[in-house]
Amino acid sequence: MAAQSAKSVAPPGFKSHNHKHCIERAVTHAKQSCQANGLQFTAIRQRVLEILLTQHKAMGAYDILDQLKEDGFNSQPPVAYRALDFLVQHGFAHKIERLNAFIACHSPENDHTPTFFICRLCSSVVETQPELTRGALGKTAKDVGFLIEQTVVEVEGVCPNCR
Amino acid sequence: MAAQSAKSVAPPGFKSHNHKHCIERAVTHAKQSCQANGLQFTAIRQRVLEILLTQHKAMGAYDILDQLKEDGFNSQPPVAYRALDFLVQHGFAHKIERLNAFIACHSPENDHTPTFFICRLCSSVVETQPELTRGALGKTAKDVGFLIEQTVVEVEGVCPNCR
DNA sequence: TCCATGACGCTATAGTATTACAATAGTGGT
């Protein structure tokens, strides 16, 4: 899985776009958010986020590790996992359980319960927020008395571009 | 993780119940379903299903492998994974992606899109079917033109018994 | 009978993730 150019990679919302822009935007946001909350947005963490942002696909921890290695960072597994844990914990990235892989958060500004659409053919992953899900799940949870702390909603299929 | 007695283990729908009954029922159903569809419900497959049915928790493939070993079955990883693949493929079990683990299907009679509620404290897993989810996701998918093939919906939190 | 298919036995290996501990760097109080 080679690194790709920074422009017009896979689509967010399955539509083409200028990619460089969303990288800068997300990094800037993360930086500010960390500063505001007393978190350390270290070089490794920033670099991992940037790597994730280069594509709208989920990347395995070891793919990221390879990238880090090329950049002269250390390359033992914990390096990647620690950075990923940090990013996920603070909402700058998500784990796609179905793929055992990670993806940059597409709209880190909002507090949200994301739903991911994963294309089986081109491997693109799109993050959406159908509030309905929260509502439907919330109702079920309330009925049985379950306290929801985290949700994983991942849909697998074929994206519009591949159909 | 030791095997538990066959009665009143963790709750389906988080309520106590006679557990032995649901084991028999599920095994019988699987047997008949396989026969009706020309599938081979072999000894290994049956045993793996039974093992899964002994608890309303998700079990790792290697936990199952250990059980199989005790029963005198072969114990190389593929043995468990093959049986699990079969069970999942034909709807007799599900994989809980969040836990990298497997659980017997709670209502194999219906074709369904299950939602799992996972208790962080007692590890029990309950399968529900909030049709709403399908509707909500379906709408979003339609909007973006995505063809849904499979969905993973897993909710993590605290079950009513542990609150 | 011959062959195609599906299940299983078995070995090896790939892929994902964590534990543990030492070293270092950032932070806040004095």
Add this chain to the structure above:
DNA sequence: ACCACTATTGTAATACTATAGCGTCATGGA
């Protein structure tokens, strides 16, 4: 400036999860 404290990183080792590949055997159809 100094210290104590906490967070982060460096590094090695290991645990956990999953699959590939190939040989064997049983079953059922042409």
